[in-house]
Amino acid sequence: MTRYFKQFWPSNLLYLGLTTITSIQTILSALLSAAQLNALIKFDFPLFLRWVLWDVGNFIILLAMYYWQAMLRAKTTQKMDNAVRDDLTNRICALPYTAYHARQTDDYSSWLSNDINQIETQGFTNVYSLVDSGLIALFSLITLVTMHWTLAAAALGFSGLMIVVPVVMRRHMAKASQLVSQKNEHFMQVVNDHLKGFDTLLALNHQPLLHALIHDAQQPLAAAKVHQTKIQAIASTLGNFTNITAQISIIFITALLAFQHIVSIGLIQSTGTLSFRVFSMLASLSSQLTLISGTNALFTKYDQLPAPAAKESQVLSTVTSGFVLRDLTITYGQTKAVADLNQDFRLGGKYAIVGPSGSGKSTLFNLLAGKLTAYTGSLTLNGQEYRTLSTTAIRDQVLYLDQIPYIFSGTVRDNLTLGDDYPDAALIAALQRADLWDQVRRLPQGLDSGVGENGRTFSGGQRQRLALARGFLRHKQIVLMDEGTASLDKDQALKIEETLLADPKLTVLMITHQLYPEIEPQLTGVIRMMPRREQPEPAPVAHLA
Incomplete structure (x- = not known):
């Protein structure tokens, strides 16, 4: 997958730059919220109004950046999808007769449609989401560290815990993704095979067989998808439990510091928002990495096909004998x-x-x-x-x-x-x-x-x-x-x-x-x-x- 991000590196580098800017603006919005709360506590309306106007201006710019970021992301994703499909098609076209027919045509159809969709949703989309949330989490963590050493220690400690907890599920999620791909291939084979034979079934007044076969073939696919969701839900639950515990702890520590007049009361709102950014990202980190790594099985499957050979230059001269x-x-x-x-x-x-x-x-x-x-x-x-x-x-x-x-x-x-x-x-x-x-x-x-x-x-x-x-x-x-x-x-x-x-x-x-x-x-x-x-x-x- 990495090679496709490298292939379109100018677009991806631009996306990284936009994401960095939006991440900084998001952190700035959290700090502006703290400033507004502190102004309210002081009953200083002009100061409060000033911070609100700054926040509104920042928010308008942020919305514009989000739009540009979303459009760039969509266009680049489709370019990478097309590049994967082109590479796969080239490999299929390079197959000799016997190698091509070692598989059913429906397998290749599934690779070019369902598998590419899976690469997009589980691979490319999650990489972008990881970049988005990762940069916000990084800047949030840096901001927490600069506020007070106790917040820094707590944030780093919970961050380490949240990375370790869901890792045990990664292998199971990769297997679940691969199973879904296999069951989907089989389902497509059954569907296409019997849809192509519709005229034969019609001539024999045997159309109910089509319904029965498709109904039976979809059951293993449905079971595989349910199993995949179950594994994802368990990983997500473990991450969310640690996430909520970490956020509450950060807010509690900030409150203790505020009682001791070490930090302002308004920072309780900021640390709550910042800790949410950090720990929500870490809660989803394992599942996102697992989904991304799950697509490796698809690329491995493609890589087992022979690479397209260099264009053959050997030709028959004008044929003069049989x-x-x-x-x-x-x-x-x-x-x-x-x-x-x-x-x-x-x-x-x-x-x-x-x-x-x-x-x-x-x-x-x-x-x-x-x-x-x-x-x-x-x-x-x-x-x-x-x-x-x-x-x-x-x-x-x-x-x-x-x-x-x-x-x-x-x-x-x-x-x-x-x-x-x-x-x-x-x-x-x-x-x-x-x-x-x-x-x-x-x-x-x-x-x-x-x-x-x-x-x-x-x-x-x-x-x-x-x-x-x-x-x-x-x-x-x-x-x-x-x-x-x-x-x-x-x-x-x-x-x-x-x-x-x-x-x-x-x-x-x-x-x-x-x-x-x-x-x-x-x-x-x-x-x-x-x-x-x-x-x-x-x-x-x-x-x-």
């Missing part, structure tokens, strides 16, 4: 998903890959698409070994299409550009190449027409074509289609497959369980894969020129 696989083996644990595969996929070739489930087709595609990186044997593209290429370089050439491509909420333009800047002519050309432009231009707003949540206003075939157009816009030369037309009817499936096969610039590899006779003549080759247990020994060599 994939060459020699004795390629991909292993999951102790299982060989693909074993000793030998195959050539030439540029511009069109290949269908068929075989039963478990034969390694999707695993092979995940490797070719750069999602997986571990293999033995040899796999080259453009004569360059895959393991020596950056995954960024691979993805610059390869477009992976699965059965249901993800379409973002927004417009057709948004889904094509994905935040990049392309002229309309390039967008239209990509849509024409994907055979989708005629349908898009008939939409009410053309490129700027909305596609609905996850592209729901588009048919399955249109979503596939829109995903294709994304790749064409970025000049992808190789298309891997993993059951990309399996959810479409035959006419739509054939149209998309024929669009790909008819494009001479494309190298197409498509996994299919339904190889239509209409397209077989257009294929360069058909590769049949079998599960490892069905493969004879030694494994056959499949090679097509």
Whole structure:
């Protein structure tokens, strides 16, 4: 957390300066109150009125300083929130495919929303509150020390006691905060998972399951929050008990000194106010420090993600030759998903890959698409070994299409550009190449027409074509289609497959369980894969020129 305060040090230094000024003004207000009381005791109205006017003037300035301080604090807090979120997002973006999918997407959503909110409320907010109350307490303590040595001794003694008493709760509060974060992650997983499945529950008239699951999932989160509050309440009670005892003692000592004419009677009001400032701050010190330290667990969790690597400079030169696989083996644990595969996929070739489930087709595609990186044997593209290429370089050439491509909420333009800047002519050309432009231009707003949540206003075939157009816009030369037309009817499936096969610039590899006779003549080759247990020994060599 410290690094974010350092990152925005000019704003935080200015805030510290403002807080110092407001703290001094607050102490001054307490002393002015003592002067007013002393004037009243003397029945000196002009003197009393003078001190009141000074107090009013000080108060007006204090209000203005508070406003400026609050605005600076809010703006700086949001800047630090955004910086934490940006750093976390960069780490998530740097995750390789397998590492990203080791967690659920809902976990990352919870980190970027709930955890950041927790860092703000328990971390940044408490640090600022600690600075505010700490400076006032420091100046209050200095003022008490200058009044009389007995007040100084009592204030220092009770201060030490109030620091020691609640420390025993710190570890318990840190555990409670971490438990709330864990339970919240689980709750978000359940909620998002079943909200996404609402249409399925609706079709089965089973919506009550959604309510029941969310109701059950919120109970552990509620219990964790209650436990956290309980720990905080115990710490607060211990601190407040010591706080009240300390304040009463300081006022009593001041009264004794006033009876002996050592200090003025008006100082009873000032010492009461000053001691309240000191001991209230110390009463909350332990809980604030614990809440702040509790956020360390969140930063530790983020730091376990790999730091974003330096921008990869390795790129594929103009691709002039396709994939060459020699004795390629991909292993999951102790299982060989693909074993000793030998195959050539030439540029511009069109290949269908068929075989039963478990034969390694999707695993092979995940490797070719750069999602997986571990293999033995040899796999080259453009004569360059895959393991020596950056995954960024691979993805610059390869477009992976699965059965249901993800379409973002927004417009057709948004889904094509994905935040990049392309002229309309390039967008239209990509849509024409994907055979989708005629349908898009008939939409009410053309490129700027909305596609609905996850592209729901588009048919399955249109979503596939829109995903294709994304790749064409970025000049992808190789298309891997993993059951990309399996959810479409035959006419739509054939149209998309024929669009790909008819494009001479494309190298197409498509996994299919339904190889239509209409397209077989257009294929360069058909590769049949079998599960490892069905493969004879030694494994056959499949090679097509």
